[in-house]
Amino acid sequence: xxxxxxxxxxxxxxxxxxxxxxxxxxxxxxxxxxxxxxxxxxxxxxxxxxxxxxxxxxxxxxxxxxxxxxxxxxxxxxxxxxxxxxxxxxxxxxxxxxxxxxxxxxxxxxxxxxxxxxxxxxxxxxxxxxxxxxxxxxxxxxxxxxxxxxxxxxxxxxxxxxxxxxxxxxxxxxxxxxxxxxxxxxxxxxxxxxxxxxxxxxxxxxxxxxxxxxxxxxxxxxxxxxxxxxxxxxxxxxxxxxxxxxxxxxxxxxxxxxxxxxxxxxxxxxxxxxxxxxxxxxxxxxxxxxxxxxxxxxxxxxxxxxxxxxxxxxxxxxxxxxxxxxxxxxxxxxxxxxxxxxxxxxxxxxxxxxxxxxxxxxxxxxxxxxxxxxxxxxxxxxxxxxxxxxxxxxxxxxxxxxxxxxxxxxxxxxxxxxxxxxxxxxxxxxxxxxxxxxxxxxxxxxxxxxxxxxxxxxxxxxxxxxxxxxxxxx
Amino acid sequence: xxxxxxxxxxxxxxxxxxxxxxxxxxxxxxxxxxxxxxxxxxxxxxxxxxxxxxxxxxxxxxxxxxxxxxxxxxxxxxxxxxxxxxxxxxxxxxxxxxxxxxxxxxxxxxxxxxxxxxxxxxxxxxxxxxxxxxxxxxxxxxxxxxxxxxxxxxxxxxxxxxxxxxxxxxxxxxxxxxxxxxxxxxxxxxxxxxxxxxxxxxxxxxxxxxxxxxxxxxxxxxx
Ligand code: SF4
Numbered sequence: 001x002x003x004x005x006x007x008x009x010x011x012x013x014x015x016x017x018x019x020x021x022x023x024x025x026x027x028x029x030x031x032x033x034x035x036x037x038x039x040x041x042x043x044x045x046x047x048x049x050x051x052x053x054x055x056x057x058x059x060x061x062x063x064x065x066x067x068x069x070x071x072x073x074x075x076x077x078x079x080x081x082x083x084x085x086x087x088x089x090x091x092x093x094x095x096x097x098x099x100x101x102x103x104x105x106x107x108x109x110x111x112x113x114x115x116x117x118x119x120x121x122x123x124x125x126x127x128x129x130x131x132x133x134x135x136x137x138x139x140x141x142x143x144x145x146x147x148x149x150x151x152x153x154x155x156x157x158x159x160x161x162x163x164x165x166x167x168x169x170x171x172x173x174x175x176x177x178x179x180x181x182x183x184x185x186x187x188x189x190x191x192x193x194x195x196x197x198x199x200x201x202x203x204x205x206x207x208x209x210x211x212x213x214x215x216x217x218x219x220x221x222x223x224x225x226x227x228x229x230x231x232x233x234x235x236x237x238x239x240x241x242x243x244x245x246x247x248x249x250x251x252x253x254x255x256x257x258x259x260x261x262x263x264x265x266x267x268x269x270x271x272x273x274x275x276x277x278x279x280x281x282x283x284x285x286x287x288x289x290x291x292x293x294x295x296x297x298x299x300x301x302x303x304x305x306x307x308x309x310x311x312x313x314x315x316x317x318x319x320x321x322x323x324x325x326x327x328x329x330x331x332x333x334x335x336x337x338x339x340x341x342x343x344x345x346x347x348x349x350x351x352x353x354x355x356x357x358x359x360x361x362x363x364x365x366x367x368x369x370x371x372x373x374x375x376x377x378x379x380x381x382x383x384x385x386x387x388x389x390x391x392x393x394x395x396x397x398x399x400x401x402x403x404x405x406x407x408x409x410x411x412x413x414x415x416x417x418x419x420x421x422x423x424x425x426x427x428x429x430x431x432x433x434x435x436x437x438x439x440x441x442x443x444x445x446x447x448x449x450x451x452x453x454x455x456x457x458x459x460x461x462x463x464x465x466x467x468x469x470x471x472x473x474x
Numbered sequence: 475x476x477x478x479x480x481x482x483x484x485x486x487x488x489x490x491x492x493x494x495x496x497x498x499x500x501x502x503x504x505x506x507x508x509x510x511x512x513x514x515x516x517x518x519x520x521x522x523x524x525x526x527x528x529x530x531x532x533x534x535x536x537x538x539x540x541x542x543x544x545x546x547x548x549x550x551x552x553x554x555x556x557x558x559x560x561x562x563x564x565x566x567x568x569x570x571x572x573x574x575x576x577x578x579x580x581x582x583x584x585x586x587x588x589x590x591x592x593x594x595x596x597x598x599x600x601x602x603x604x605x606x607x608x609x610x611x612x613x614x615x616x617x618x619x620x621x622x623x624x625x626x627x628x629x630x631x632x633x634x635x636x637x638x639x640x641x642x643x644x645x646x647x648x649x650x651x652x653x654x655x656x657x658x659x660x661x662x663x664x665x666x667x668x669x670x671x672x673x674x675x676x677x678x679x680x681x682x683x684x685x686x687x688x689x690x691x692x693x694x695x696x697x
Binding site: 231283 | 485669
């Protein structure tokens with residue numbers, strides 16, 4: 001994990017992020033690019049809301065029959081000449097992939113962008129076993145050079161600026177002419193394209209994720225803009241797809257429906273540049289394509305989410321819309337979460353995958369404003385699930401002592417309306433006395449975290465309940 | 475127990491379902507056999523001429539360039555003109571696809587045409603699409619002995635021929651056509667849906683064309 005960040009140190013990480021102006025400047029762009037792009041794309045398609053309903057229904061149907069669709073998918077892959085491997089957890093997946101690489105005698109491995117390989121920590125595992133994987137998505141390549149993790153699921157290097165990229169290229173691309181101008185994104189892209197071309201052409205194994213697995217045909221589908229995923233899967237002799245079990249959908253029609261939601265929600269494009277269906281290895285007479293095709297199906301905690309209050313999360317298509325629209329993400333960036341998946345989707349998913357003990361703070365990294373749910377193409381009730389996690393956190397005594405005390409005190413009062421009325425009246429009276437002439441509080445006992453950054457307006461009249469009662473009587 | 479059985483067993487336990495439950499099996503069989511259509515946007519549901527116009531407009535919106543040709547025999551001249559306009563050498567690589575092989579290439583004496591998969595040294599590749607999709611200006615390319623996939627990705631410039639009669643309103647029409655040609659549940663090894671030239675916005679969210687795939691996509695709509 002980048003800089004040793006963990007989900008448990010979210011409050012500390014968030015403070016550090018808030019004191020990092022270049023980071024804040026970088027993520028500020030998201031509003032003009034991804035957020036307004038999504039809005040325009042959704043508005044330009046009258047059927048967008050109906051597609052969201054259809055997308056939700058497809059995934060709900062698939063999850064209810066997940067075992068059967070996975071079996072159907074497996075049959076079809078095998079029919080097409082491919083292999084299917086089942087991985088119960090991250091360690092399983094890593095071991096299976098290393099084994100395939102070793103049997104293929106692989107020394108060089110290229111990778112398409114894939115969050116799932118981040119989830120299982122594949123790069124570190126391969127590296128420890130003598131195989132150096134090269135990330136080929138431009139953003140992933142940049143963060144690999146920097147020894148970081150992605151800070152966003154679709155824009156992994158969104159926190160890096162072009163000066164930093166130029167410095168990284170000069171550091172790592174040792175045969176780069178020092179006089180070469182790397183001031184602009186175009187020259188940086190040209191440099192990366194040249195270096196990565198070599199890697200593509202010399203790779204023995206290509207590893208990609210999948211946006212969809214199609215039960216009807218045994219196809220794996222990747223959706224990209226750069227074309228790196230395609231070069232990763234067609235050039236090497238062996239193509240390995242690592243995909244989690246909930247990526248399966250029944251038919252090509254179902255892919256079409258969700259495809260119409262994916263790019264619009266992610267980047268505001270109507271369609272990503274490359275949507276590629278791969279079915280088995282190259283056929284007799286084919287002049288190119290991989291000679292061996294492996295699909296590794298990963299569970300890693302997902303089967304236990306089925307039938308639980310977190311099942312809806314398995315509809316997620318990793319578009320990133322909830323992240324882009326999250327005011328917390330937009331204030332602190334992705335690394336502060338200390339988890340592979342940031343933002344609202346990450347805060348719901350991470351505790352399911354790695355246990356609440358290791359990620360108890362994440363459910364609180366949200367204002368529950370509801371913007372995520374309102375844009376989620378799969379209509380996942382993210383705020384509701386964040387609340388579930390908060391309840392579990394409290395039940396399991398993972399909430400910090402101070403907060404537990406506050407919540408317990410509040411519960412005590414809330415269950416006793418007359419006492420509650422008295423306490424709030426007293427509080428309002430006290431605050432009004434503490435305020436300066438302008439009615440603003442510059443310091444409030446126990447609320448230093450608030451007043452350190454802004455004033456608190458002092459209550460002017462009675463409490464809400466006394467006002468309500470007064471007006472009701474009139 | 476194998477991981478496979480363990481995972482499937484856990485899924486069934488979580489769902490409280492069995493793998494031999496007749497109604498569940500029937501539901502899955504039905505969906506896979508009938509491939510029901512979900513929501514299809516009205517946008518592409520147009521008479522032929524307007525559908526092709528929409529395809530051309532949508533492809534342009536994603537930075538592809540499009541030229542319309544009266545007939546197949548105009549393709550070699552259109553290819554040569556594209557190369558001239560961009561100051562590119564008169565050389566292309568293409569697959570052995572009959573739809574490209576049976577063209578009057580001899581009319582462009584300057585043009586060097588090589589065939590077979592690309593090894594990354596070609597500047598310009600030429601492919602024949604199986605279909606276009608008007609809804610998003612997408613071209614659909616399938617792999618096969620005469621249609622190398624490498625040509626779609628390695629050359630700097632990709633020229634794609636689309637028969638106007640194959641421009642569909644939506645993806646679902648293309649799926650139905652694939653099933654007709656290859657059989658139900660069978661796909662060619664690679665099906666590429668390509669919508670504009672390769673791009674990236676990974677550096678400071680600045681949109682740049684030509685990331686790893688072609689820097690430009692040029693579509694010749696025939697007929
Ligand atoms: S939770 Fe919804 S909005 Fe967030 S990444 Fe998943 S599908 Fe997209």
